[in-house]
Amino acid sequence: DTAQLSRKYVKSMAFYIDIISIVPTQVFYLMAGLDSPTFALPSIRLIKLMKGRRLLQFVDRSECVSNYPILSRLGVLSLSMLLVMHWNACFFYFLSIEIVEKGYPDVTSVEGRSNFIYPPSLDPDGNPTKYHTLPMKYAFSLYWSTQTMTTIGEVQQPTEVWEYFYLTFVFLVGVMIFASVVGSIGNVITNLRANRNLFQDRLDNLKEYMGYRKVGKDLSNRIIRWFDYLWAQNHTFEEEDVLKYLPDKLQAEMAIHVHLATLKQVE
Numbered sequence: 090d091t092a093q094l095s096r097k098y099v100k101s102m103a104f105y106i107d108i109i110s111i112v113p114t115q116v117f118y119l120m121a122g123l124d125s126p127t128f129a130l131p132s133i134r135l136i137k138l139m140k141g142r143r144l145l146q147f148v149d150r151s152e153c154v155s156n157y158p159i160l161s162r163l164g165v166l167s168l169s170m171l172l173v174m175h176w177n178a179c180f181f182y183f184l185s186i187e188i189v190e191k192g193y194p195d196v197t198s199v200e201g202r203s204n205f206i207y208p209p210s211l212d213p214d215g216n217p218t219k220y221h222t223l224p225m226k227y228a229f230s231l232y233w234s235t236q237t238m239t240t241i242g243e244v245q246q247p248t249e250v251w252e253y254f255y256l257t258f259v260f261l262v263g264v265m266i267f268a269s270v271v272g273s274i275g276n277v278i279t280n281l282r283a284n285r286n287l288f289q290d291r292l293d294n295l296k297e298y299m300g301y302r303k304v305g306k307d308l309s310n311r312i313i314r315w316f317d318y319l320w321a322q323n324h325t326f327e328e329e330d331v332l333k334y335l336p337d338k339l340q341a342e343m344a345i346h347v348h349l350a351t352l353k354q355v356e
Contacts (some may be wrong), residue, residue: 103142110139159277166273170266174238177259178230182207185257205252238263292316319348 115346148165155161185207200277207229211222219225236242237259247253292313301308335343 093152106139106142107134112136159280162273164272170270173262173266174231174234177238177262178227178234181233182226205247205249205256230273234259238266239265288316289322 114136117133152158152161152165207226208218208220210218212218220229235243237256240260240263244256247256295312295316296309299312304312
């Protein structure tokens with residue numbers, strides 16, 4: 090009932106959250122006086138993060154309806170890693186620009202300048218360097234973020250107090266992300282082999298039973314070949330266990346779908 094769903098949605102808190110998240114914050118960029126401090130304009134767009142609730146709902150529902158849930162989980166995991174690294178890259182560049190602009194009177198001077206922050210965009214003569222372009226800014230920041238959070242390669246030695254604290258925090262977040270990735274990939278691999286392990290356990294138990302009962306070699310080989318046939322035909326699961334969670338109506342429809350072709354051949 091679309092009308093009933095609409096009335097329920099309008100009365101819920103989700104409706105107000107969605108309304109706030111779609112506010113066109115771009116119009117604030119046209120207002121004077123909002124360009125100071127530097128983070129004022131980007132901060133306005135933080136309300137767009139309220140759409141994250143909808144994204145999580147989409148991920149949960151897509152995983153339920155997907156025919157390849159394992160691939161879906163790997164995709165979500167990879168995108169989550171890239172998102173965290175992207176945020177860290179943006180924050181790194183923001184801190185670098187703020188330090189350069191506020192901590193060094195001459196932004197083109199490289200004497201005494203920390204190597205931890207983003208390289209200067211202008212050389213001592215005031216000419217643009219290779220770090221002046223927007224693609225290079227993002228590429229360098231993302232590379233720094235990835236290198237730091239994965240602890241791969243040599244990271245520039247911090248020189249300021251805030252740099253030590255910031256790098257320590259990034260290392261801790263990177264360790265948690267790495268542990269999460271390893272655990273998630275381990276679960277995926279375990280799930281991929283779950284059916285195979287269950288099938289192998291049943292076959293091993295059957296072999297032990299046939300050995301205990303001193304079953305003949307010919308009969309044992311035929312039984313093992315039958316299990317190989319079941320595995321090749323993907324008949325290693327019990328249909329009753331799969332369908333028992335469905336209501337009677339859906340079980341009947343599924344039975345008709347499976348056996349209809351056979352029933353049509355009956356005269």
